Amino acid sequence: MTETPADLSDLSDLRVLAVFAHPDDEGFGCGGTLAMLVARGAHVTLVCATNGDVGEISDPSLATPETLAHVRQEELRSAMRITGVPDVRFLGYRDSGMAGTEDNNHPDALCQARPDSVVGRLTDVINEVQPSVLLTHDPTGGYGHPDHVAVYDLTTRAFQQAIESGDAGQTLLYYVCFPRSAFNRMWQQMLEAGITPPFASELVDTVGSPDDAVTTTLNVAAYVDTKIASLECHRTQIDPTGPFSQLPQDLMRENMSTEYFTLAYPEGAASDEDILTGLV
Ligand SMILES: [Zn+2]
Incomplete structure (x- = not known):
């Protein structure tokens, strides 16, 4: 019998709940971590x-504005089949769009939903799944999309409610981060390759998470191969002429090979309580 290396320890007792705003938000920030957890037997639920x-619709042959919601649901299901996550759930709100756009006013938009109602639905999922690890957006929402920031806030409130009712006392809450230094490094790589970064480079010091918010680096x-293959399922969101597609593959793989988190609860946890760090 071959001995199982410590770093491939069996995680079949570990339940993980990940909550994100849009199909594809799971990929860049924590797609590698999800793949690693699944490969070691953890049970992952994605909301x-x-x-x-x-x-955006990268190619009009893939979807129309009318079909995009359905197409993106299927893209996420395909992506999660590659990652190995069978339990994918949609809350069904409409994407609120970027701040200040007309889509903010749509009655089905997440930003129009009663916060208590969303929190209640998320609390129900937490109570059902009883996760050991809860993953969601960080307070900056990465690049500040209002739905990312809302999902951070609503999930954190749902978690607090679950804690108060005694259902989540053992759960670790992690925020998925994009540290500013990592953004900066990628923007610099783009500039050196003659590519215009997606945000004006003078904004680079304001997007992403402050570096000192990162507690956990994996x-x-x-x-990374699984992560990339999974991300490629989000076909409507991949612009072949966009800055991320233009970055040389080896640099993109390097950028995608590290993922960053804030262990938010328990606050100030000792490193041996940090389940994710202990897995690497
Ligand atoms: Zn998003």
Whole structure:
């Protein structure tokens, strides 16, 4: 019998709940971590708050504005089949769009939903899944999309309610981060390759998470192929001429091989309580 290396320990007792705003938000920030957790036997449930209804459509043969919500649901299901996550749930809200756009006013938009109602639905999922690890957006929402920030806030409130009712006392709450130094490094790589970064480079010091918010850094290089294959399922969201597609593959793989988190609860947890760090 071969001995199982410590870093491939069996995680079949670990339940993980990930809550994000749009189909594809799971991929860049923690797709490698999800693949690693699944590969080691953890049970992962993914909740997607909206259907990404107002995202870009990279190729008009893939979807129309009318079909995009359905197409993106299927893209997420395909992506999660590659990652190995069978339990994918949609809350069904409409994508609120970027701040200040007309989509903010749509009655089905996440930003129009009663917060208590969304929190109640998320609390029900937490109570059902009883996760050991809860993952969601960080307070900055990465690049500040209002739905990302809302899902951070609503999930955190749902978690607090579950804690108060005694159902989540053992759960670790992690926020998925994009540290500013990592953004900066990628923007610099783009500039050196003659590519215009997606945000004006003078904004780079305001997007993403402050570096000192990062408590937990994972090297997911062993899962980066799965991460990329999973991300490629979000076909409507991949612009072949966009800055991320233009970055040389080896640099993109390098950027995707590290994932960052804030262990938010328990606050100030000792490093040996940090389940994710202990897995690498
Ligand atoms: Zn998003």
